[in-house]
Amino acid sequence: QVQLVESGGGLVQAGGSLRLSCAASGHTFTFGTYVMGWFRQAPGKEREFLATISWSGASTYYADSVKGRFTISRDNVKNTVYLQMNSLKPEDTAVYYCAAGRVFGPRPSAPDFGSWGQGTQVTVSS
Numbered sequence: 001q002v003q004l005v006e007s008g009g010g011l012v013q014a015g016g017s018l019r020l021s022c023a024a025s026g027h028t029f030t031f032g033t034y035v036m037g038w039f040r041q042a043p044g045k046e047r048e049f050l051a052t053i054s055w056s057g058a059s060t061y062y063a064d065s066v067k068g069r070f071t072i073s074r075d076n077v078k079n080t081v082y083l084q085m086n087s088l089k090p091e092d093t094a095v096y097y098c099a100a101g102r103v104f105g106p107r108p109s110a111p112d113f114g115s116w117g118q119g120t121q122v123t124v125s126s
Contacts, residue, residue, distance in 0.1 A: 006098050008120060061108075
């Protein structure tokens with residue numbers, strides 16, 4: 001079982017930046033054997049895929065809505081995955097979740113990930 005804890009959310013003005021972190025832990029857990037992803041969910045909307053990163057961190061995929069603005073990275077020594085968010089827009093306001101899974105691909109969906117964090121709120125003001 002993998003435990004995930006997000007941090008770094010908050011209130012930011014449009015055009016600003018935030019860096020989210022997600023720390024992973026677990027009994028007999030090996031972080032480098034998991035694909036990691038970031039999703040978000042705004043009120044009244046479905047959970048939306050944002051970015052995913054391969055086991056080693058060598059490969060990444062992004063949703064079109066965040067490509068060029070968000071960057072996913074991971075540190076397999078610190079057991080942490082990051083989401084650097086630049087040029088934030090009011091429509092980026094949502095609860096952001098990190099997730100751990102086993103399948104790496106360009107358009108993952110929520111069921112591809114078996115472990116989830118509790119989420120962190122990001123609010124972008126206009």
